[in-house]
Amino acid sequence: MHRVGALAVLLCLAAPAGADEPVRDWHLGLNLRPELAVHPIRIGGGVELGSVDLLAVLDPLFWTDGVTDTDLVAEWWFLPGFSLLGGWRPTAIDIGDGHQIQHRLLIGAGAALPDLPGSFRARIGFEVAVLLYKHGGGLPSDGLSFDRSAADQLSMGAFLQVEYASPL
């Protein structure tokens, strides 16, 4: 709960960044996480086409525990400095002679932080991830539950993306 509160404060402090003119750029940086849902450091990048940002986040820390999370996200900057996002997170869990693949729906919101020096910038976000389906590795396939076990299939996360951006 305190993480949600801290995020709310950050959202209030967020200032519109570069929102006056249509933006077309590419960007690449670090996607940083405080919680256990995904690895704390991943690499995120994409292209911003006007008010829509298309992002991919890749996981270089798969070697630590055999878990790889990849995010494919579309982000809509509906107000200067504020966005809504939706996407898909396929997770691959190494089980020796195969992988179990878990598919999650991502929905959330983001905000730009005040511009950093040079061509660097930062944004924060909050997301809800819902596990929809899992399969593979010779294990039973299973979908979203509608009983008490669904508690583990819903998770919340926050992130800070610090990145370099350059016009297309």
Added chain:
Amino acid sequence: MRRLCSALVVAGACARPDPLVLCHNANCTGKLRVHRDDTLDALRASLDIDVDGRPPFDGIEIDTVWHREQERCTFAHEVRDKASDAGEAAAVLADYLLASDRPSWNGDLFVLVIELKPGVGPDLEPHDGSEERLHAECALDLAATVMDAGAAAGVEIEVIADSSDAGLLREVARRARWADIPRRRLSADFGAPRPFTPDTPKLSDFAGVPLDVIEFHPGWLTDAHLEAFRSLDVDFVLWMFSATPELLAAIRTYDPEYVNTGEAELMRRWIER
């Protein structure tokens, strides 16, 4: 640990977790169908799982409920009129131990977790004194059946009496039959905090109970709770419904002695990958 591993970008810097795997609610075939929890069908199906010629688990959790209206001890997750008697689950486990060449992954030890559920009615009514005694006797009957089979089969049995009700653990612990079990452990069980789970205890409820183990879901408790647990001289059971990346990361973070999961094969293969 996961964060530390991430910081230590040095191959081999972090040891892999090696917990004992327990079959959650006697239903660990990988299909999360909680209506099958604590049923004889799910128990039998779980005992049939095979990974490389071995069962993926090191032990089984059997939930017991004292059914006030029917005045009997049931194998169930909550009060259910048609639930099997707890003794029937014990008989299935005994048959399994006697018939199996290798009843657990580790091959030496079989862990029997007996959870004593705190509610005796549909509205989670608590036990009265006589019901506490009867429920404790039921758990020890169950343990005795499985231990007798283990002795006949040459398998060492560890019995964990687990409950979120401190009174039930006290009732178990004060009985001579409990003290006679060579390998026994008392476990306090924590679910989601109140008001989400009304029967989740406070740690202070267990004052005076000689706890060996605390069982908890790492995603549902505050950091303060978890740090309090870490300050105690106890082992952890980490329980879960679904083996998600959060739960796998928590296994690395908290390094539990046991993992209680409904996906025993996934857990075993992830541990042994």
